[in-house]
Amino acid sequence: MEIVNLAVLPEVTSAGVAIKAIIILAIISAVAGFGTFIERKVLAFMQRRLGPMHVGPYGLLQIAADGIKLFTKEDIVPQNANKLIFKIAPSITAATAFIALAAVPVFPDFTIPEWIPLLGGVFVPSIAADVNVGILFILGMMAAGLYGPLLAGMAQANKWGIIGSARTAVQFLSYEVVTGLSMLAPIMLVGSLSLVDFNNYQDGGFTSWMIWQQPVAFVLFLIAGFAETNRTPFDLLEHEAEIISGFATEYSGMRWGMFFIGEYANMITISVILAVVFMGGYNDLGFMAGWFIVVFKIAFFFFLMLWVRASWPHIRPDQLMWLSWKILMPVAVVNIVITGIVMMI
Amino acid sequence: MYEQIAFYLFSVLTIGLFLVTVLSKNLLYSMTALAAGMVMISGFFFLLGADFLGVVQLIVYVGAVMALYAFAMMFFDATRDVKEKNPNGAWIFLLGGMVALMMVLIFSAPIFSENIQAIYPSIAGATNPQSVGLVLFTKYLVPFEVAAVMLLVAMISGIILAGKKMDQSLTTEDDVLNTEIITEEDDK
Numbered sequence: 001m002e003i004v005n006l007a008v009l010p011e012v013t014s015a016g017v018a019i020k021a022i023i024i025l026a027i028i029s030a031v032a033g034f035g036t037f038i039e040r041k042v043l044a045f046m047q048r049r050l051g052p053m054h055v056g057p058y059g060l061l062q063i064a065a066d067g068i069k070l071f072t073k074e075d076i077v078p079q080n081a082n083k084l085i086f087k088i089a090p091s092i093t094a095a096t097a098f099i100a101l102a103a104v105p106v107f108p109d110f111t112i113p114e115w116i117p118l119l120g121g122v123f124v125p126s127i128a129a130d131v132n133v134g135i136l137f138i139l140g141m142m143a144a145g146l147y148g149p150l151l152a153g154m155a156q157a158n159k160w161g162i163i164g165s166a167r168t169a170v171q172f173l174s175y176e177v178v179t180g181l182s183m184l185a186p187i188m189l190v191g192s193l194s195l196v197d198f199n200n201y202q203d204g205g206f207t208s209w210m211i212w213q214q215p216v217a218f219v220l221f222l223i224a225g226f227a228e229t230n231r232t233p234f235d236l237l238e239h240e241a242e243i244i245s246g247f248a249t250e251y252s253g254m255r256w257g258m259f260f261i262g263e264y265a266n267m268i269t270i271s272v273i274l275a276v277v278f279m280g281g282y283n284d285l286g287f288m289a290g291w292f293i294v295v296f297k298i299a300f301f302f303f304l305m306l307w308v309r310a311s312w313p314h315i316r317p318d319q320l321m322w323l324s325w326k327i328l329m330p331v332a333v334v335n336i337v338i339t340g341i342v343m344m345i
Numbered sequence: 346m347y348e349q350i351a352f353y354l355f356s357v358l359t360i361g362l363f364l365v366t367v368l369s370k371n372l373l374y375s376m377t378a379l380a381a382g383m384v385m386i387s388g389f390f391f392l393l394g395a396d397f398l399g400v401v402q403l404i405v406y407v408g409a410v411m412a413l414y415a416f417a418m419m420f421f422d423a424t425r426d427v428k429e430k431n432p433n434g435a436w437i438f439l440l441g442g443m444v445a446l447m448m449v450l451i452f453s454a455p456i457f458s459e460n461i462q463a464i465y466p467s468i469a470g471a472t473n474p475q476s477v478g479l480v481l482f483t484k485y486l487v488p489f490e491v492a493a494v495m496l497l498v499a500m501i502s503g504i505i506l507a508g509k510k511m512d513q514s515l516t517t518e519d520d521v522l523n524t525e526i527i528t529e530e531d532d533k
Contacts, residue, residue, distance in 0.1 A: 082371070082373050082374075084374075085373050085374070085377060088377075131391075131396050131400075132396050132397075132472060132473055133396045133397050133400045133473065133474070136397075136400040136401075136404065137396075137400050137403075139404070140400050140403040140404040140407065141403075143404060143407050143408065144384065144403065144407045146411070147377075147380060147407075147411075150411065150414060151373070151377060154373055154414070154418065155373060162418065165414075165418065166415065166418055169411055169412070169414055169415040169418070170415075172408070172411050173408070173411070173412065173415075176408055180404075192472070193397075193474060
C-alpha cells in the first residue's frame, strides 16, 4: 500500500524542500510578530481596555513601530557577564524553535502551477524534513530550546537571572515527563511516530478525531504544552511580579526580541501538534478543504493560550512540581495502562 | 559525498566541544560544550539512519545535562573560573598513559574488523523503533529488566533520602519550618 503511494507521489526535490523552508521561516516569523499584536488586543478586549490604538488604524502598525524600536535599541552586554554565552543564548531559543518546525506538517503537499516562471512544476512537500520519528524530534528540539533561558540566566551575572534559570531547570524537569507520557498513548494507537501517519489515522471525518479516543491524553498534553511554551499559568521563568524579568532581565534590543520570536514560534508548534495529533490534522472536513480548516484549528489553540493568560493567575514553582509529579504523571501512566489493556482486548 | 562531509563536520565539532568540556576552567563553558557535544553525537545516529536512537540521544542527554546545570548552579558561581586543586602527579601519568593506550587500541581496531559480523541482521520492513523494540524484548530482555530494577531501586532510595519532611509544604509553613531548623541547630 505504502509503496504504491510512494510511486504516485512526485519526487521531493531539494528545490521543493528549500521553498518549504523559506515558507516556514517567512510565514512563522511574520505570524510570530503579528502574534504579539493579537495577544495585546485579545488581552485588552478581555480586560475591557482598548489595547494599542495610536499607531495606524486600530493600532495595526504597532508591530512595525515595535520592530523599529527593537532593531535600533542599544544592545547592552553587562560588564561581568560571560559575554560569549550571553550572546549565544537568544539564538538557541530562536533557532531550536524553527528547527522543530522543520518536522511539522502544516499544509498538505502541493505542486506549484506550471505558469509561474522559474519555479513552475516544483513539488513542495508538506514537511521540510520528513523524519520517521517526527513527534519525538519536535518534542526533543523544543526541550533543547529551554537551554536559551537557562544559559541566559546563568551568563548575565544577575541574581534575578540566576533565579530565572533555576526555575527553567525546575520547569523542564517537571513537565518533560508529562509531555512524553501523555503523547505515548496516541502513539500506541497509531503505531507510528510520524506526524503524517497521525494525520492519515484520522481521515475518517469528525468522529475519527483522536480527541474522542484519547481525551485524557489531550488534556494532559495541553497542560504540558502550556508549560513547554512558558505561557501563563506556568509563566515561571520571567514572572514580572516576583523576579523582575527572570532570565531576560539584562537583555535589550534584538537579543530580547529573539527570545520572544522563539516563544511565539513554539506556541505555533504546540498549536500545530495539538491540531494534527488530536483534532484531525489537515484532513478535509465536510465541504471545507483541509488546508483551510487546519489554519482555523491552529488559530483556535493560539487563541486558547491568550484566553487562558487573561483568565488564570500565575502559579508558584512548587505548585507546578506538585501538579506535574503528583497528579499529571500518575494520570498519564494510568491512561497508558488502560489504553494498552483496551488495545490487547 | 554529503554524508562524508557531514561525518567529518560532526566529528570535528564533537571532539572540539568535548575538549572544551575537559580543558575549560569556566563552569558555563564546559557545561554548555558538554550539552552541545551530546547534540552533535545524535547527528551520527541520524547519518547512520538510526533516527530513533538519534532522537532518544537528544531527549535523554538534553534532560540529563539540564539536571547537571541545576547542581552546578547550587555549588558554583557561574561567572567566575573554578580554582582546581592540583592533584597528585602520579595520577596524571597513569590517566595519560591509559588514554594513550586506548587511542592505540582504537586506531588499531580496524585490523580485526573483518572478523566482526552482525549476528542479528536487521529485519526487512521493520521501522526504527520496531527493530529496537524487537532486540530489546527478545535477546536483551534480562539486561533490560535488570536495568529497570536498578532504576527502581535508585528512585526509591532517592525518595527515602529526600522525603523525610514531604508532608510539610515549604512555602506555606515558612515560620513553623524556620523555628524547627533553628531549634535543631541549637540541639547540635
